[in-house]
Amino acid sequence: MNWKVAFIDLKAQFKNLRPEILHQIKRVMKNASFILRNDVRKFEENMAAFLDIKHVIGLNSGTDALFLALKASGIGPGDEVITVAHTFVATLATIIHTGAKPTLVDVDENFNMDWRLVEKAISHKTKAILPVHLNGRLCQMDKLKSLAKKHKLLIIEDAAQALGAAFKGKRAGAFGTAGCFSLHPMKNLGCAGDGGFVATNDKKIAQSIRLLRNHGQRTKEDIAFFGYNSRLDNLQAAIINVKFGYLKKWIDKRRKTATLYNQGLKDLPLILPRPPSNEDFFDVFSSYVIRSPDQAGLFSYLRKKRIEVFIHWPKPLHRQKNLGLKKFYLPKTEQFSKEVISLPIYPEITAGQINFVIKTITEFHRRKNKSK
Numbered sequence: 001m002n003w004k005v006a007f008i009d010l011k012a013q014f015k016n017l018r019p020e021i022l023h024q025i026k027r028v029m030k031n032a033s034f035i036l037r038n039d040v041r042k043f044e045e046n047m048a049a050f051l052d053i054k055h056v057i058g059l060n061s062g063t064d065a066l067f068l069a070l071k072a073s074g075i076g077p078g079d080e081v082i083t084v085a086h087t088f089v090a091t092l093a094t095i096i097h098t099g100a101k102p103t104l105v106d107v108d109e110n111f112n113m114d115w116r117l118v119e120k121a122i123s124h125k126t127k128a129i130l131p132v133h134l135n136g137r138l139c140q141m142d143k144l145k146s147l148a149k150k151h152k153l154l155i156i157e158d159a160a161q162a163l164g165a166a167f168k169g170k171r172a173g174a175f176g177t178a179g180c181f182s183l184h185p186m187k188n189l190g191c192a193g194d195g196g197f198v199a200t201n202d203k204k205i206a207q208s209i210r211l212l213r214n215h216g217q218r219t220k221e222d223i224a225f226f227g228y229n230s231r232l233d234n235l236q237a238a239i240i241n242v243k244f245g246y247l248k249k250w251i252d253k254r255r256k257t258a259t260l261y262n263q264g265l266k267d268l269p270l271i272l273p274r275p276p277s278n279e280d281f282f283d284v285f286s287s288y289v290i291r292s293p294d295q296a297g298l299f300s301y302l303r304k305k306r307i308e309v310f311i312h313w314p315k316p317l318h319r320q321k322n323l324g325l326k327k328f329y330l331p332k333t334e335q336f337s338k339e340v341i342s343l344p345i346y347p348e349i350t351a352g353q354i355n356f357v358i359k360t361i362t363e364f365h366r367r368k369n370k371s372k
C-alpha cells in the first residue's frame with residue numbers, strides 16, 4: 001500500500017540517519033565484533049544514565065526482558081502475577097512460560113491497570129504486580145507501590161511502550177524490582193530487528209539476568225546454571241547508540257504531534273488521550289490512541305484515504321479462546337477493544353501529514369452528520 005500517512009515511517013528515519021548508521025555498520029563488520037562487545041556495554045551505560053537506574057542489561061527482545069526479569073525475581077510454578085489483558089500478548093506469555101499464572105485486572109480511562117481493582121485480586125499465591133505502561137503513559141505508580149509494599153509484592157514493569165516516560169519525575173523502569181523494555185522497530189527507540197533490555201537498581205537481579213542471557217556462564221570454566229541465549233547483538237547496539245542521540249528530540253516531537261491532534265480533534269465526538277503535561281505524568285506518546293463510537297466506520301474511512309491506522313487490539317487476550325483466560329471479567333478492556341484506533345505518530349511526521357489526518361477525521365464526521 002502506498003500510504004499518504006504511514007503508521008510509522010522507518011524509511012524516512014533511515015534517510016535522515018543514513019551516513020551515521022552505515023558508518024557504524026561498516027565499523028562493526030570491519031572489526032567483526034558481534035557478541036557482547038563494546039557497543040553493548042556503551043549502550044548499557046548510556047541507557048542507565050538516561051533512566052537514572054543503576055544497571056541496564058541488553059537483551060534480544062522485550063519479551064525476553066520480561067521473561068528473564070520474572071525468572072530472576074524467582075517467579076515460577078505456584079505463583080500468581082497481577083497484570084492486565086489490554087496489552088500485547090508477550091506480557092502474559094512470559095508469565096505463563098515461568099510456570100506462574102496471570103491474574104487479570106481491568107484498565108482505567110488511560111488504558112492502564114486500574115489500581116483500585118488490584119487489592120481484590122491479591123491471593124496468598126500472589127508474588128508480583130506487573131503494570132503495563134501503555135502508549136507511553138505510566139500507570140498510577142504511587143498507588144501501586146504502596147499496595148505492593150503493604151502486601152509484600154514485587155513490582156515488575158512492562159515498560160516496552162514507555163521508554164523516557166515518567167511519573168512524578170521518575171522514569172519508567174525505576175519503580176520496582178525491574179523495568180522491561182523493547183527495542184523492536186515499532187517502539188519509540190528501535191533496532192534494525194529485535195532487541196530489548198532490563199533496567200534495575202537491584203545488583204543481584206542485574207547479575208542474575210547477565211548470567212541468564214548468556215547460558216549461565218560466569219566464565220568459560222564456571223557455569224552457574226542452565227541459562228538462555230538472549231543477548232543484544234553488538235551490531236544492533238551500535239545502531240541503537242546512533243538513534244539514542246535523538247531520543248529526547250523524538251519524544252519532544254511526539255508530544256508536539258499529540259498536542260496538534262488534541263487541538264485539531266477536540267470538537268469531534270471522540271475520546272482523546274490526555275494532552276502532554278509536565279505535571280505528574282510525563283507521557284511520551286509511543287502511540288496516540290483515540291476512542292470512537294464508530295470504530296469500524298472511522299477505521300475503514302481512514303484506510304480508504306490511505307492513512308495507516310491500527311486497532312490495538314481488536315480482541316482482548318482473555319477472549320482468545322485458545323489461551324484459557326476466559327474466567328476474567330474485564331468490561332472496560334472489552335469496551336475499549338471496540339472503540340480504540342491508533343493514529344500515525346512518529347518523529348518524522350510532517351505538519352502537512354498531521355493536518356491531513358485531522359482533516360480526514362473531521363470530514364468523516366461531517367459526512368456522517370449529513371447522512372443522518
Ligand SMILES: *Cc1c(COP(=O)(O)O)cnc(C)c1O
Pocket residue numbers: 061062063064087088090091132158160161181182183184194195196
Ligand atoms: C512490544 C511489546 C512487548 C514485547 O516486546 P518485543 O521486543 O517485541 O519482544 C511487550 N509488552 C508490550 C506492552 C509491548 O508493546
